Amino acid sequence: MNSIQRIVHRPFFIKLFNWEYWSFTSVYLCIYPVWLLLCLRARSFFFFAASNPTIKNGGFLGESKKDIITIIPPQYHPPSVFFSIPANGDIVLRELQRAGLQFPLIGKPNIGGRGRGVKVLRDEKDVKAYVHNAYLDFHIQEFVPWKNEAGIFYVRYPNQPNGFISGIVGKEFLSVTGDGKHSILHLLQQDKRALMYLGSMKRIHGNGLNFVLPEGEKMIVSPFGNHARGSKFLDVSNLADEKLTAVIDKICKQIPGFYYGRLDIRFESWEALKEGRNFSIIEVNGAGAEPTHIYDPRHSIFFAWKEIVRHWIILNRISRMNHKKGHRYLCLREGIAMFREAKDWSRKLAAMTE
Numbered sequence: 001m002n003s004i005q006r007i008v009h010r011p012f013f014i015k016l017f018n019w020e021y022w023s024f025t026s027v028y029l030c031i032y033p034v035w036l037l038l039c040l041r042a043r044s045f046f047f048f049a050a051s052n053p054t055i056k057n058g059g060f061l062g063e064s065k066k067d068i069i070t071i072i073p074p075q076y077h078p079p080s081v082f083f084s085i086p087a088n089g090d091i092v093l094r095e096l097q098r099a100g101l102q103f104p105l106i107g108k109p110n111i112g113g114r115g116r117g118v119k120v121l122r123d124e125k126d127v128k129a130y131v132h133n134a135y136l137d138f139h140i141q142e143f144v145p146w147k148n149e150a151g152i153f154y155v156r157y158p159n160q161p162n163g164f165i166s167g168i169v170g171k172e173f174l175s176v177t178g179d180g181k182h183s184i185l186h187l188l189q190q191d192k193r194a195l196m197y198l199g200s201m202k203r204i205h206g207n208g209l210n211f212v213l214p215e216g217e218k219m220i221v222s223p224f225g226n227h228a229r230g231s232k233f234l235d236v237s238n239l240a241d242e243k244l245t246a247v248i249d250k251i252c253k254q255i256p257g258f259y260y261g262r263l264d265i266r267f268e269s270w271e272a273l274k275e276g277r278n279f280s281i282i283e284v285n286g287a288g289a290e291p292t293h294i295y296d297p298r299h300s301i302f303f304a305w306k307e308i309v310r311h312w313i314i315l316n317r318i319s320r321m322n323h324k325k326g327h328r329y330l331c332l333r334e335g336i337a338m339f340r341e342a343k344d345w346s347r348k349l350a351a352m353t354e
Contacts, residue, residue: 059286178213
């Protein structure tokens with residue numbers, strides 16, 4: 001690697017030349033005027049609350065996963081047990097055993113986002129540590145074994161019998177392939193994407209990064225389908241054919257009051273998913289969901305802006321239609337309180353992610 005390559009390989013320049021790593025504010029700042037125009041059209045800064053009437057704040061911020069999971073048919077999501085803080089590790093373990101959950105498991109905050117506070121729990125020691133460090137109510141769910149994960153954005157106008165898929169993101173988990181000579185840490189340091197998440201990988205794996213993988217052996221170092229946790233997002237919206245649309249539409253119409261949002265799904269194969277089998281919904285995101293297919297490295301920031309605005313317009317239309325049916329927007333006091341609570345949750349989530 002020559003001097004120019006070494007410079008470009010530094011995190012600062014990787015971030016500079018790849019907009020997918022920019023901060024939320026940097027990406028959205030230029031299109032905020034469009035959001036303000038949509039607020040004026042709805043005559044409310046918080047019109048989004050009416051988009052999904054059965055979800056708190058329409059799923060924009062502060063929605064409870066416990067409340068959402070109760071409106072999803074149980075056959076579509078992994079078994080989960082919810083806990084309030086303060087919690088006792090021994091009691092949590094007993095409840096998990098009573099529910100029949102077996103390791104490995106996944107711990108998640110009841111209110112979260114962008115993968116913060118999500119951890120793999122491989123044994124009782126991990127569970128007790130997670131409970132000890134929980135600053136928010138949380139739930140522990142069965143680890144879904146399917147190897148593939150995707151985010152499918154679904155939209156249905158309240159006056160239409162059927163909905164449609166507006167975008168699909170496929171996810172490639174952050175991984176390395178051994179060469180029999182170098183440590184996992186060394187291999188990560190040679191990969192531009194891995195470099196952006198090296199700090200997180202050190203916290204997760206510790207001294208395990210010094211292990212040398214046999215030649216040709218592949219290891220997933222971050223099993224989370226979150227962009228903020230290292231997954232590569234790929235735009236596979238072309239897979240939204242009639243068969244897949246029919247399956248997703250059938251599922252979403254069984255979720256009361258759900259018109260706009262993204263389903264994060266783990267599944268065996270696209271063929272099986274299109275037949276409605278061997279899959280599990282691990283997350284339902286409402287009005288605050290991003291059309292995450294925009295983060296495909298092949299897409300420009302201009303494509304991202306176009307897709308974000310397209311989805312904002314859809315969100316606005318659905319919200320106004322539901323508002324005419326009697327579903328209320330948030331008032332100014334409620335909206336301000338929502339953002340204040342979100343700031344506090346963000347601080348606690350950051351502490352759980354340490």
